[in-house]
Amino acid sequence: MARKPTIADVAQHAGVSRATVSFALNDRPGIAEETKARVLAAAAHLGWTPSHQARGLSLGKAGAFGLVLAREAEQIGADPFFPAFIAGVEAVIGQRGDGLMVHLTTPEQEQGVYERLAARRQVDGVLLTDLRRDDPRPPLMRELGLPAVVVGQPEWGGGLTAVSLDDEPAYADAIRRLTDLGHRRIAHVEGPQELRHAHRRRTAWEQTLRALGLPEGPVLPGGFSPEGGARATRELLTLPEPPTAIVYGNDLAAMAGLSVAQELGVRVPDQLSVVGYDDAPLTRYSYPPLASARADARGWGEAAARALDAVIALGTAAHVELPPAQFVPRASIGPAPRG
Amino acid sequence: MARKPTIADVAQHAGVSRATVSFALNDRPGIAEETKARVLAAAAHLGWTPSHQARGLSLGKAGAFGLVLAREAEQIGADPFFPAFIAGVEAVIGQRGDGLMVHLTTPEQEQGVYERLAARRQVDGVLLTDLRRDDPRPPLMRELGLPAVVVGQPEWGGGLTAVSLDDEPAYADAIRRLTDLGHRRIAHVEGPQELRHAHRRRTAWEQTLRALGLPEGPVLPGGFSPEGGARATRELLTLPEPPTAIVYGNDLAAMAGLSVAQELGVRVPDQLSVVGYDDAPLTRYSYPPLASARADARGWGEAAARALDAVIALGTAAHVELPPAQFVPRASIGPAPRG
Numbered sequence: 001m002a003r004k005p006t007i008a009d010v011a012q013h014a015g016v017s018r019a020t021v022s023f024a025l026n027d028r029p030g031i032a033e034e035t036k037a038r039v040l041a042a043a044a045h046l047g048w049t050p051s052h053q054a055r056g057l058s059l060g061k062a063g064a065f066g067l068v069l070a071r072e073a074e075q076i077g078a079d080p081f082f083p084a085f086i087a088g089v090e091a092v093i094g095q096r097g098d099g100l101m102v103h104l105t106t107p108e109q110e111q112g113v114y115e116r117l118a119a120r121r122q123v124d125g126v127l128l129t130d131l132r133r134d135d136p137r138p139p140l141m142r143e144l145g146l147p148a149v150v151v152g153q154p155e156w157g158g159g160l161t162a163v164s165l166d167d168e169p170a171y172a173d174a175i176r177r178l179t180d181l182g183h184r185r186i187a188h189v190e191g192p193q194e195l196r197h198a199h200r201r202r203t204a205w206e207q208t209l210r211a212l213g214l215p216e217g218p219v220l221p222g223g224f225s226p227e228g229g230a231r232a233t234r235e236l237l238t239l240p241e242p243p244t245a246i247v248y249g250n251d252l253a254a255m256a257g258l259s260v261a262q263e264l265g266v267r268v269p270d271q272l273s274v275v276g277y278d279d280a281p282l283t284r285y286s287y288p289p290l291a292s293a294r295a296d297a298r299g300w301g302e303a304a305a306r307a308l309d310a311v312i313a314l315g316t317a318a319h320v321e322l323p324p325a326q327f328v329p330r331a332s333i334g335p336a337p338r339g
Numbered sequence: 340m341a342r343k344p345t346i347a348d349v350a351q352h353a354g355v356s357r358a359t360v361s362f363a364l365n366d367r368p369g370i371a372e373e374t375k376a377r378v379l380a381a382a383a384h385l386g387w388t389p390s391h392q393a394r395g396l397s398l399g400k401a402g403a404f405g406l407v408l409a410r411e412a413e414q415i416g417a418d419p420f421f422p423a424f425i426a427g428v429e430a431v432i433g434q435r436g437d438g439l440m441v442h443l444t445t446p447e448q449e450q451g452v453y454e455r456l457a458a459r460r461q462v463d464g465v466l467l468t469d470l471r472r473d474d475p476r477p478p479l480m481r482e483l484g485l486p487a488v489v490v491g492q493p494e495w496g497g498g499l500t501a502v503s504l505d506d507e508p509a510y511a512d513a514i515r516r517l518t519d520l521g522h523r524r525i526a527h528v529e530g531p532q533e534l535r536h537a538h539r540r541r542t543a544w545e546q547t548l549r550a551l552g553l554p555e556g557p558v559l560p561g562g563f564s565p566e567g568g569a570r571a572t573r574e575l576l577t578l579p580e581p582p583t584a585i586v587y588g589n590d591l592a593a594m595a596g597l598s599v600a601q602e603l604g605v606r607v608p609d610q611l612s613v614v615g616y617d618d619a620p621l622t623r624y625s626y627p628p629l630a631s632a633r634a635d636a637r638g639w640g641e642a643a644a645r646a647l648d649a650v651i652a653l654g655t656a657a658h659v660e661l662p663p664a665q666f667v668p669r670a671s672i673g674p675a676p677r678g
Contacts, residue, residue, distance in 0.1 A: 037383055044379030063459060064440060083421075083443075090443045097455040099440040101403060104422075104429045116436040120402060226624045256624040263626065282621060285565045285595040287602065 005046040014042035065093060065308060066123035068103040070110045071130065080280040081297045088301020111140060118144040125308045131156040131196040149308045154319045156196050161317045163304045166324035167197060170293035171204035173327035174247060174275045179212055182336035183245040183273060189222035189232040191249035201249055201277065217243045222253040229253025233260040244272060244336045251276035251283050251292055258286055269334030279328055288331035295325035344385040353381035404432060404647060405462035407442040409449045410469065419619040420636045427640020450479060457483040464647045470495040470535040488647045493658045495535050500656045502643045505663035506536060509632035510543035512666035513586060513614045518551055521675035522584040522612060528561035528571040530588035540588055556582045561592040568592025572599040583611060583675045590615035590622050590631055597625055608673030618667055627670035634664035
C-alpha cells in the first residue's frame, strides 16, 4: 500500500517550500497565481487531498455541531439551562477536539442561519432546542439534509430523533405538595405559549389541578422573564381574592415574584407559597430559598450530543428519554394561610 | 480581466458532472482516485481555488471566530457577561453568515483546544476573555499564528490588540457614595485574584479607600460565586466589629450576601449597605434591589469582533478603549448606621 502524499511531497514536486504549499492550498494572499497553479497541479499529480491534513481541514467533516438560539441575549443570559446544556455537549465532543458553533438569532432570521450552516458545511449536525408550535425547523432540516436532534418530546420533532426530559412529574409533585399543605387557589405564571415546553408546563398545572378536583387558579403570562414575572405577580396579589400559591414557568419569573411579594408586604411563605422551575444557581440564595424543579441540563446535553453522533453516522437513531425533572421543595412553600 | 473559473468549468474540463467535481474536491467517499486526480488536475489547470466556492467552503477562511472559556459551566451560566458579549459578537459576524465557535474547557486543557482550533483552521481568529496573571495565551497565540484580540486592558495582552472597558470608575464612585453616606468600614468580597479583572476590582477598592484616607476594611475571597459570597458574608457579619458596607466582586456573590444578611437578621440597607457588579438581569428584582455597576457587554462584544476583523485583515490594530462601567445606585445602599 502506497504511503499517502504529504505537504512535503507536494513541496518537493512543485519545487517550492512547504510554507508556500500551505499558503497556496489555503488560498492565502501573497502567492503568485502561477505558483498556486503549480502547487495545485503537483498536489493533483500526487493524489494529495485535504483529508490527508488534520481532520478538521478535511472538507468532508466540519468537526462541529451547531446550536442556533432564536432568543433575546438577555433571556439566554439569565437562563441556567444553556450553559449547563452546552457544557454537556462539550463533554462529549470536546474530547475529540470538536466544537460547538453557536448562533444567536431571531425567529425571522433563523432559517437563513441554518441554510448557511448547511451550505458552507460549517457543522456536521445541529441540536434543536426551544421547539415551537408549528416549528419550521424539522421540515427545514430534512430539506437541507442537515442531521438534527430535537431536544424535547418526540411528538415535537416531526420524525426527527428526540432526546426528552419530562417536566410534568415535577409540576404535578409541586401542586400535590401545595394541596397537601392546604392550598386551594394555586395560580400559574406561564412562559410564552408558542414554546412547546412552556405550554407543556401549563398543561401539567391544569391537568394536575383537574385530577385533584380543584379549580384552575388564574393563569397569567410571565414571558419566562423577571419583568413578566413581576407584572403578573403584582396583578395576582392585588386581586380581590388573591391566590395562596403561585407556580411559575421558570425561576426568573419566580425570583421577580418573590421580590414583588416582599415589596407589597405579602410574607412568603406565611401568606404566599412560591414555586419556580429550573433550579437556577441563585434560587437557593433567594430569601426565602425558592422551591423549584431540577432537570439535569448537563446530562441532557451529553445525551443529545451522543444521539446526534448516531444520527450523523447512521442517518437515524432511536428516541432517548431521560429521567424526569424533580421537584425541589424549599422554604418558599408552607401551609396555606387560614381564612 | 479573465472570469474566475467555476465548478462548472472544472467539470467540463475534466469531463465529469458538477456533482463529481464537488465530491472530489470535498474528498467525499465513492469517487475513484483516478477521477479525483483528474478533477484536481483540471482545477489546477484552470486555476480554480477553493475561495471561488462559497466563502465558508474555502480553506482560506473558516467563517468563524473562536471563544474558549476555561470556567465552570455553572459560573458561566450565572454570569450575565457572556450571553450579552456573545450577542454583540454575533451582531457583527452573524450578518455575513459567520459563526462563533464556543469551547468550554479547563485551564489545564485550554492550550490543546487552541492548538486544535489553529491546526484545523476552524476559526479565523479568537477572542481572549478572562485574562489571568501570567496568562499563557498571548504568547501561545503568537506561536500558533492565530489572530487574537484581548478583551481587557492593553497591559494584560503582551502586545496583542486589546479592547478594554474600565471597571475602576464604577468602583471608585460606589465607594465615594458609601463614604458620603457615612460608611467607614467598607469590606470587599473579591473574585479569584488570578483573574486580572477580579484583581483590578480589588485594587480599585484599595486605592479609592486609600485616596479617601480610610482604612481598608476586611477583604475576603468570594470566588465570584453565590457559595463564596454567602460564606464570606457570614464571616464578615459575625466579626466583633462587622463592616457597615460590603462591596462585592460581582452580583452573584452580592445576591447571596443579601440573602445571608436577611437570614442573620441584618437589615439592608438600615444596618448594611451592599454593592454588586455586573447589573445582572435579576439584581433589580432582589429585595432590596441591588446597587451594582453596569458595563455595556454587548457593545464590548461588537467592538471586540470589529477589532478582530481588523487584526485578521491587517495583522494588527490599535487598542480600543470603551466608555467605562457606570455605578448604578439602588435601594441596597443607605446611610451608615449610627454607633
